[in-house]
Amino acid sequence: MFHDAKGRGLHSFTRRLLLGIGSTLVLPGAAHGFAHATDVAAGNRSSTSPRSRVIDVHTHMLNSSFVELLRTRGGAHYSIKQVIGGQTGVYRDGAPFMTLTPGMFDYELRLRAMDEACVDMAIVTLTSPNCYWGTSDDTLKAAQIVNDDMAAQSRRYPDRIRFMCSLPWLDAKLAVAELKRACDSLGAVGVMVLANVDEGSLTDKRFEPIWDEIDGRALPVLVHPTAPPATKYLDVVQYNLIASVGFMFDTSLAISRMIFDGFLDRYPNLKLIAAHGGGALPYLAGRLDICYDNMPAARVKISQQPSTYLRRIYYDSVVFRQDALAMCIAVAGDDRVLYGSDYPHNIGDMKGCLARVDALPAGQRDAVRGGNAERLFGL
Numbered sequence: 001m002f003h004d005a006k007g008r009g010l011h012s013f014t015r016r017l018l019l020g021i022g023s024t025l026v027l028p029g030a031a032h033g034f035a036h037a038t039d040v041a042a043g044n045r046s047s048t049s050p051r052s053r054v055i056d057v058h059t060h061m062l063n064s065s066f067v068e069l070l071r072t073r074g075g076a077h078y079s080i081k082q083v084i085g086g087q088t089g090v091y092r093d094g095a096p097f098m099t100l101t102p103g104m105f106d107y108e109l110r111l112r113a114m115d116e117a118c119v120d121m122a123i124v125t126l127t128s129p130n131c132y133w134g135t136s137d138d139t140l141k142a143a144q145i146v147n148d149d150m151a152a153q154s155r156r157y158p159d160r161i162r163f164m165c166s167l168p169w170l171d172a173k174l175a176v177a178e179l180k181r182a183c184d185s186l187g188a189v190g191v192m193v194l195a196n197v198d199e200g201s202l203t204d205k206r207f208e209p210i211w212d213e214i215d216g217r218a219l220p221v222l223v224h225p226t227a228p229p230a231t232k233y234l235d236v237v238q239y240n241l242i243a244s245v246g247f248m249f250d251t252s253l254a255i256s257r258m259i260f261d262g263f264l265d266r267y268p269n270l271k272l273i274a275a276h277g278g279g280a281l282p283y284l285a286g287r288l289d290i291c292y293d294n295m296p297a298a299r300v301k302i303s304q305q306p307s308t309y310l311r312r313i314y315y316d317s318v319v320f321r322q323d324a325l326a327m328c329i330a331v332a333g334d335d336r337v338l339y340g341s342d343y344p345h346n347i348g349d350m351k352g353c354l355a356r357v358d359a360l361p362a363g364q365r366d367a368v369r370g371g372n373a374e375r376l377f378g379l
């Protein structure tokens, strides 16, 4: 049985959701207790074995109350129903974009999976569609449910669990108040924002008070994709094209827009983390620059090439090829890339993402495993 932060049994709704998918879950083997990653890794490594702890900056948790609120108050855009394969998915405008898995609701299962994968600490966040739906009351309630739960879990497992807060971005005043509460009272170490807020751009004027507060606090911000704007026109209902392609361009568009908008000059203390290795951004860096060089419209608000801004933000390591990780490091710098796994999404992969990081040259490897995250989050 799954329990939330206070040990309560999950709502019957969530139990039903998970019953439909339990048989497909691959549970981790026997836990290693709380063995450090280095102890386990030492068995098959030379004297260059990694010494830094592993900190996962892209990893998610939900809870049953949040899912129930989304189901009942998600409005016209969101629905929850079965996806092909029998699992339960969240849909936007008829297109599935997020599949619920047991690991999203069970911290003990998470810790066992972390032990199995040799991950020391997880900085957990909610995932999409985050809290950007419903009335002001709904969006605030959703954020508070999630932030309170994650704070309780980080108090329960202080060496293993930290969290970045979710905010009711649709109401800036409420969002600033919740940001203050989450950081000052609950111990949040950063903020998670989706790459579009109910189809609104992150550079939209209505979000300025929230960015002002984040910049003033110099907080890390995970920019995480969701179903892209205008999903219903993109022909992405079939084949889960939101997950494979749509997410990458949601992030790439959001960060590119911020760069060309001069956002990083206006908010010099921002520590943006572009999810999934920056989406397509490392691959597009040269194209962003040549557009800047040859198109006056691209130079209206900035006076440096976009690739210089790409070195000012951070990236996680949630990419699925070694050459993609190498390109991300080449574009960003090895002080800007952070281990991430996207666990427990159905394509989340703690072990595979860590294996690619561990295959890097020793200096890069230790920085990406956790050294950069320690510095960025002050851990």
Ligand SMILES: [Zn+2]
Pocket (backbone or CB within 6 Å): 058, 059, 060, 127, 224, 342, 345
């Ligand atoms: Zn994710």
